[in-house]
Amino acid sequence: MRNWYSVYIGRMYIVIGENESEYITHVGNVLKEDAELVVTEKRPAKVGERVLITVAAPIGKQAYETGDIFVAESLYDPFTKDIRVLGMPDFIDYNEYEVIVNNEVKNEEADEMKIDLNAMEYDELIAHGEDVMRAIRLRAYGGGYRQGKFDAEMDTSHGQAPVVSAQARRDEIVEQAKADVERLKENNRRLRTFNISLEVNRKDRSVEAIAKRPKSNRAFYGIAKAAPDDCFNVHIGKAIALRRALGLSVPDEYLNAPQPTEVRVGDVVYGKYSEAYYQLWCEDEIGDVSYEVKIKEIADGKYRYVGGGYDFIADADLTIIDDSREEVGE
Incomplete structure (x- = not known):
């Protein structure tokens, strides 16, 4: 007698129960002697492990379905737990897969019998x-x-590890934050989990992320605000706020990024005139001698500012208070 599943050899079905001779799946009963039980765990995959696609959401030109099995090639992102797999050009989202940790048939063969090739x-x-x-x-x-x-x-171990400057490390963290935000937004667009919006308040030096359920009034909020003595960076702020809104852990490097040490075009800096300079050029009484300006150009031994004015590089004592540099494409 032909079973209903005889034309679906190789397909995966979810086991919701069992009896002495059959597995009970969500679409019908399958004889245990005809089935191979695959057990999975919901955790990040390690290199070389097999993963089962449980909620397929391919991107771009990728083509795979729920029930497909792949081999993990690398951990694409340690924070989102996305992976790259053999045979696919782009990453597999953590929400799409589970790790195969046990194969009943193969384990029983290994544990209970020796293979006799001659037989x-x-x-x-x-x-x-x-x-x-x-x-x-x-x-x-x-x-x-x-x-x-x-x-x-x-x-x-045989040589000294390369020294990474505070500025270089901050640059790395900023790039990581940019990629993190884009990946999280893309994942939510593809999976239709949340509609993401980000609001920047530069005066308050803060970012608010809003993750709203589609077709629902339910929303989750996350806020990131720079400490008074910290340099504000909108990209790091977005990553922190978005992760908080989505209930994800915030990497320590986002919270403790080193302060910038190199003034660049597009930075907003804080400076202070000396009293002698103020008395020489200003007729008013000495009051607030500080200023905030954006760097327009660095050339000829000078920092030139947006809106006019400049400082000599050798003499300028500037503090970077915002290195987002969005207007200059960085």
């Missing part, structure tokens, strides 16, 4: 050979990755 039929040998080659490829891939990581660590 196998020709078709069995072919099928078994394919499984062995697949396992060898996965083991070789994982081993090569670990060896490469080990070699890199050994190279570092």
Whole structure:
């Protein structure tokens, strides 16, 4: 007698119960002798592990469906837990997959019996050979990755690690924050989880993120505000606020990014005139001798400001208070 699932060999079904001889799935019963039970865990995949697509949401030209199985090639993002997989050009979102941690049939074969190749039929040998080659490829891939990581660590241990300046580290964090915000916004657009909006208040040196459920009045809010002595950066602020609105952890580097040390075009800086300068050029009594200006150009030994005015680089004592530089494409 032909079972209903005989034309669906290879498809995955969710087990919602079982009896002595059958698995009960969401679409019908399947004989245990005809099925292979796959157990998964909801956690980030490691390199070489198999993942099961549970909620397919491919992007771009990718083509995969719920029930497909892939091999994790790399952890695409440690914060969002997205991964890259063999055979796909772009990342797989963490919400789309679960890690396969147990394969009942294969585990039982390994634990309860020794393989007797001489006793196998020709078709069995072919099928078994394919499984062995697949396992060898996965083991070789994982081993090569670990060896490469080990070699890199050994190279570092034999010499002094390169020193990264505070400015260079801040630049890295800003770029990471930009990519983080775009990825989180794209994920929510694709999965239709939240409509994201970001509001910047430069006077208050703060960013507010709003994550609103589609077709609902329910919304979640996250706020990031620069401390009085910190340099404000809108990109880091957006990443912090958005992660708070979505209920995600905020990386420590966002909260403790080093302060900028290099004045660049587009920075907003705080300066202060000396009393002698003020008395020389101003007829009024000495009052507030501070100023806030945006750097328009750095040339000829001078910082030139938007709206006119300048300071000599050698003499200028400036504090960077906003290095977002959105208007200059950085």
